[in-house]
Amino acid sequence: MTRDDLKREVAARAAALVEDGTVVGLGTGSTATFFIECLIARATAGLNIACIPTSERSAEQARAGGLTVVTFATHQTIDIAVDGADEIKRDTLDLTKGLGGALLREKMVASAARRFIVIADEAKLVDWLGSLCPIPVEVTCFGWELTQARLRDQGAEITRRQTAAGAPYLTDGGNFILDARFPPIADAATLNRTLRAFPGVVETGLFPAMAEMALVAGANGVATYRPSGFP
Ligand code: 5RP
Numbered sequence: 001m002t003r004d005d006l007k008r009e010v011a012a013r014a015a016a017l018v019e020d021g022t023v024v025g026l027g028t029g030s031t032a033t034f035f036i037e038c039l040i041a042r043a044t045a046g047l048n049i050a051c052i053p054t055s056e057r058s059a060e061q062a063r064a065g066g067l068t069v070v071t072f073a074t075h076q077t078i079d080i081a082v083d084g085a086d087e088i089k090r091d092t093l094d095l096t097k098g099l100g101g102a103l104l105r106e107k108m109v110a111s112a113a114r115r116f117i118v119i120a121d122e123a124k125l126v127d128w129l130g131s132l133c134p135i136p137v138e139v140t141c142f143g144w145e146l147t148q149a150r151l152r153d154q155g156a157e158i159t160r161r162q163t164a165a166g167a168p169y170l171t172d173g174g175n176f177i178l179d180a181r182f183p184p185i186a187d188a189a190t191l192n193r194t195l196r197a198f199p200g201v202v203e204t205g206l207f208p209a210m211a212e213m214a215l216v217a218g219a220n221g222v223a224t225y226r227p228s229g230f231p
Pocket of ligand 1: 027028030032085097098100102103106
């Protein structure tokens with residue numbers, strides 16, 4: 001099985017959890033793309049849902065597939081949000097997200113969801129956040145150098161994200177992303193709070209204790225992870 005096969009399998013599993021008449025948060029990234037594909041297939045077969053996407057990319061895919069796209073202007077509660085992740089801490093389900101650049105909308109959608117479900121292949125499971133990838137931090141363009149210095153003071157090595165053409169990467173909200181490489185992170189909730197307290201930080205890619213469940217595809221099928229201590 002290829003990695004895409006695993007992503008497809010786990011996406012289909014999550015799509016099967018979506019119920020008729022609900023509001024669904026659509027994640028961003030390759031795994032979420034497969035999830036949206038599955039939802040389009042279900043909607044074509046009669047499933048009636050309204051969707052709030054976490055990026056312009058996902059919104060485009062949803063609309064092109066005939067899904068009903070709504071916004072927080074009319075729908076402020078999401079029944080279920082499904083999204084990928086860059087790292088999943090296997091005991092707590094704390095997450096790193098945002099390598100795809102959509103972390104702010106992803107966190108808003110996850111925070112408004114009654115159920116937030118993460119889908120991934122098993123390569124994303126880690127013992128410590130920060131072991132596979134940097135933590136993306138969305139920052140204002142104004143004064144980003146100051147914010148960068150503040151993040152460096154917290155022990156991170158910083159790279160400002162760039163496009164393939166070498167221009168500064170801009171999020172859907174028009175902000176920069178600083179990719180902050182920390183030593184393995186013992187306490188994601190505290191680090192998230194510390195970073196968010198700097199005025200130039202818009203949001204971080206640390207998602208502590210937000211996921212109800214992770215569906216993780218591996219060679220032996222799809223495993224369900226729940227955070228220890230989750231009600
Ligand atoms: C985008 C994200 C994605 O969920 C994350 O990058 C995982 O993407 P993929 O499924 O392509 O590995 O956080 O901002």
